[in-house]
Amino acid sequence: MKILIVNAGSSSLKFKLFEMPNEDVLAAGEIERLNMPGSKVKIKYGDGQVFKDQQDNISYERSAGIMLNRLKDLNVIDHLGDIKLVAHRVVAGANDFDKVTKITPKTLRRIVELGEIAPIHNPSEAKYIDIVTSILPEATQYAVFDSAFFHDVPAMNGQYGIPHELTEKFGIQRYGEHGINHTYITQEAMKMLGTNQADIVTLHLGSGASVAAERDGKCYDTSMGYTPMNGLLMGTRAGDVDPALVPYLMKRMGASADEVIEMFNERSGMLGVSGISSDMRDLEESSDPQAKLALDMFLNRVIKYASSYITELDGVDAIVFSGGIGEHDEWVRSEVCKKLRWFGVELDEEKNKAQEPGDLSSTDSKVKVFLIPADEEIAMVRDVYAYQK
Structure with a gap:
């Protein structure tokens, strides 16, 4: 059975086509720098073959077309109808969805409605679902929710200090993001440690970024909040800001609340601070002092959250x-680990430069430092295949 996994992020589209139940990867692709100059397409398939292309400002719609049509053009599949199941990563499921869910018109409407929690993600993910439905009308589609991992967060970390009746009435709590990958890398880290009883801090650092604390495989705390805007400084997202800034900027800018939130989500973060780019690579190559400030702020927030979670977990x-x-x-990685030396974290710089997945810690480190590539797709395909059996 061929299952296509669609992982649409805020600035990239990843996808993998699996032959199940053997978990054979028939093709793996990524389209990065969406809606930016120099969008890049890379698809690995066959016996080590690679297709590459570069275009400017590839949109969400165009990326979906590239994904599906190239699988056929590259002879990975004979017909689009060979794909029987499609699973989509969906960020916000709130309390409505805590497991893999078959996509129906009702499910899709709710995913769209939950866009108020994840305005950058849910609407575009719903759009991909619509596009895939139009191209693959016979395929069964499922949603795998990022927020499901955070259902275990204890109330002292998951709830806000607002009147309890509002928490209950409106379902206001930390829903988190990147839960599929935090789940996967936590499980892989426990395998590497040789135990299911471990305290771990996981750092998912990308254009969207989050830190999570895990105890014995379950999430204990997370940097993201009710929406994915909270927490770290990100590519275009502001991260933690004083909520009083919303009415203040509404008055000063003559803007609506939605317009201020849109600015926090799409025109802030490293892009807003630097005035140059949301891409870490562009900022590291720049000599502009605002680019350096954006990098410093990013590192500062990562270190703050990681160190606080290490303390929260008692090491x-x-x-x-x-x-x-x-x-x-x-x-x-080097700069973060330098600041965490107080907790017994020691990085092997030679291993770090080699950038090979695995254990990057030095022999005298009291804490293991793991580099585990994100593989949300394998986690998703296992969940979906098990669910539909």
Whole structure:
């Protein structure tokens, strides 16, 4: 059975086509820098073959067309109808969805409605579902929710200090994001540690970024909140801001609340601070002092959350780097670990420069430092295949 996994992020589209139940990867692709100059397409398929292309400002709609049509054009499949199941990563499921869910018109409407929690993600994910439905009308589609992992967060960490009746009435709590990958890298870290009883801090660092604390495989705390805007400084998202800034900026800018939130989500973060780019690579190459400030602010927020979670857990057995920045930026890993030395974290700089997945900690480190590439797709395909059997 061929199952297509669609993982649409805020600035990239990842996808993998699996042959199940053997978990054979028939093709794996990524389209990055969506809606930016220099959008890049890369698809691995066959016996080590690679297709590459570069275009400017590939949109969400165009990326979906590239994904599906190239699988046929590259002879990965004979017909689009060979794809029987499609699973989509969906960020916000709130309390409505805590497991894999078959997509129906009712489910899709609710995903769209939950866009008020994840305005950057849910609407575009719903759009991909619509596009895939139009191209693959016979395929069964499922949603796998990022927020499901955070249902275990204890109330002291998951709830806000607002009147309890509002928490209950409106379902206001921390829903988190990147839960599929936090789940996967936590499970992989426990395998590497050789135990299911471990305290771990996982760092999913990319254009969207979050830190989570895990105890014995369950989430204990997370940097993201009711929406994915909260927490770390991100590519275009502001992260933690004083809520009083919303009415203040509404008055000063003559803007609506929605317009201020849109600014916090899409024109802030490293892009807003630097005035140059939301891409870490562009900022590291720049000599502009605002680019340096954006980098410093990003690192500062990562270190604050990681160190606070290590303290909250009374120490940890491991910290894990993942995500586009976490996996590919040796400088970020080095700078974060330097600040965590107080907790017994010691990075082997030679291993760090090699950037090979695995244990990057030095021999005398009291805490393991793991580099575990994000593989939300394998986690998703296992869940969906098990669910539909």
